[in-house]
Amino acid sequence: MSFRFAPALGAAVLALSGCQRGPDEAFGQKVRAYLLENPEILIEVSQKLEEKRTAEAASLARAGYEKHKAALERDPRDLVANPDGAITVVEFYDYKCGYCKLVAPDITALIRENPDVRFVFKEYPIFGGDSLVAAQVMASPAVRPKALELHQRLMAEKALDAAAIQRNLQAVGLNPKLVQASAESEAVRQHLTDNHRLAEALGIQGTPHFIVGGTAVSGADMNALRLAIAKARAEMAPKTSAS
Secondary structure, eight states: OOOTTHHHHHHHHHHHTOSOOOOOHHHHHHHHHHHHHOTHHHHHHHHHHHHHHHHHHHHHHHHHHHHHHHHHHOOTTSEEESTTOSEEEEEEEOTTOHHHHHHHHHHHHHHHHOTTEEEEEEEOOTTOTHHHHHHHHHTOGGGGGGHHHHHHHHHHOSSOOHHHHHHHHHHTTOOHHHHHHHHTSHHHHHHHHHHHHHHHHTTOOSSSEEEETTEEEESSOHHHHHHHHHHHHHHHSOOOOOO
16 A cells, blocks of 8 residues: 555644644654554545545546537447447447457347447547557448447457458458448548547546446446446436335
8 A cells, every 4th residue: 555645644634733833843753753653544544535536537527428428429420239228338449459358248248138228339449550440440331230240250359450350351241342442431530530539538548448327437347337337227217206
């Protein structure tokens, strides 16, 4: 446990001393000695500051969600599973992100087992190269009829490259040349640019990153994602009057 918050604690102690002249060296030594004798106070302060920082981050996430809700949840260019679901989950991901690949089977199961969850896939190729090529392909309108199946296949590829992308396009019955022509269009480039700008506006720095209502879940934390979905589901349930 880091004690980097000790200066903040010292300042708090001094503030509680009231309207007095600045503390002298002897007083400072007393504060230091007290903290050394009671290190649990430092741990408590560290925990409280971490809780405050988490609450502030949650507040910012909520504000960002409200401001960008339409772009997050209702961009008609995005791939969506369970389009009629009442609860919307948005995932920012990269096809070469190991953690995205790790949770991909769980995401597939979640979509299958929860028809009330409307799942929005946001292409966010942070690694460039083959990641960008895969994102362009997936954002291509020519892929839409087979998009979900192709998404699952690309996530399952351990060594994603141009050959693997072409092989999987053929496996789902798509013409790689036709898809490539569509993938290199200005519309697709604009779609991915808009996704990057949206991620930057929301302070998203890595993948996978999920958003459920105003709740953000960073990383491959399926338990946190399920809790966020359960929270959203509970908030949508009709409230009954107390008897």
